[in-house]
Amino acid sequence: MNRLATAVGSVKLKRPGIVASGILDETGPSMARMLSGGAGAVVSKSIGSVAKGGHANPNFIETGCWTMNAMGLPNPGIDAFREEMEVAVAAGKVIGSVYAASPAEFASLAGKMEDYGAAAVELNLSCPHAAGFGMEMGTDPAMVRSIVSETKDAVSIPVWAKLTPNTHILASIGRAVEDGGGDAVVAINTLKAMHIVPEFGKPFLSNRFGGLSGRAIKPVGVRAVFDLRSAVSIPIVGVGGIYGHRDALEYIMAGACAFQVGSAVSEMGPGIFESINAGLKEFMAEFGYKSIKDMEGIAHE
């Protein structure tokens, strides 16, 4: 019996861990490698309509406690990405992440991802460092609802919405996804943040502000998933600061049916999914849990 099997709605996963968007997923060979290493699926880099180089370096920094980036959604554009998806889809389940400036553009990109063989599409409604995209739309419930419903009308694969924690109305945003017909919510994207180098008296990132991820944000992510679990009845995918199986368990117990791993891949390497899987199996055997489902949301009881 595979205790680690789970499902995000109709998307069945042999393993509950998914590679988060923006993490070793800009190229086909890279996604294929991650799929062969213990991840249940990989979310692609967020792809837009046209090629984009992203923000200038420096756009990334990490300490032992946190990671901050302002990559600025670099991507080769949806048409060039076909070739990368072909390679990745041959290796396993790929969730196609897209970003756009309007509901119609989201719908059209999602349609392409479906053509390319994506198992689901993840709408990036939450990037904190790309002006006009992401977070600015993702904090308006009416806008979120229309993006989700227009995308739903355009595709037959499941539509997941990735949410930002940079809002006090997370529950309303979650409900807007559900009302729009969304199949799952993914929480959380990075928290808007800044790092200043005192010797220079200047922000480090070329974009000045960026998105915080890694260890420091786990408690925020777990709280967000816990809140969403009370607000919506669609599946929840948890993400933020997962470095080991105990972190993943917090998200599952808060209400997630699967989880994504991002920043930890830097410190722990691509092998992190294997080690989380091993830890989960051991924990589940010791505490008598037969499935991920058995643990989902138990912190609410």
Place this chain on the structure above:
Amino acid sequence: MNEVVRISSAEKLNSSTWVIRFKAAFDARPGQFVMVWAPGMDEIPLSLSSVGETKAVTFKVIGDDTRKLSAMSEGDRLHVRGPYGNGFDLSSRKVLLVGGGIGIAPLMPILEAKEADAVFAARDGDEVAYCVPIAEGLGRRHWVSTDDGSLGFKGNAVQLVTEVLGENVYDEIIACGPEIMLYYLHRLCVERGIRCQMSLERYMKCAAGICGSCMVDDRRVCADGPVFTGEQISELREFGKTARDASGAKKKL
């Protein structure tokens, strides 16, 4: 590790190459690199050309950022992230180092650390002359090739290595330089059955192995490399053929 360091000395080595030295708290191995930044420039990857208590980066001015870096002097501060990458494996006994152009710089710490022979290849004498006194000072056997014949052997690195191999036997070749040089050198090593390690370059952003910007096939140059063995390189279909720009789009080399 992230550190703001003070430049302890900056020196012009030839018409286009500078070395900047600084003390840093981190330990590093030959072949590792750092991400270097100061306000007003983009952060760029540079290999360490010295890995002792005093670290150094040696760079060629080819654009805005290297130009800005070349204008810095003693006492100025740099933000340094790293060190990143795997570094060279120095366990082989008899080694031939092959450096092309600015690719010579990352090999210098090896020359300091162990008895090894070296081939320095460059476009002209100006680009490579500074290496000769260093190799002589260390008492290492070395050969120079220049494309225009202005110093040493007239020809390219691979032609000179072929000559050197006619009279010497090596356990391994360790190389860094333009990918076109590495491509033909790798072919030569495969033909001759000589083990090799080569340091590759791709467009770097995070340098920490997660953004996927520096991929060559399914390998991360920043974290799985930048040093790859001959066998690993034989499996890379993109080596010598394609690289990716800042957007991730493929372009021919």
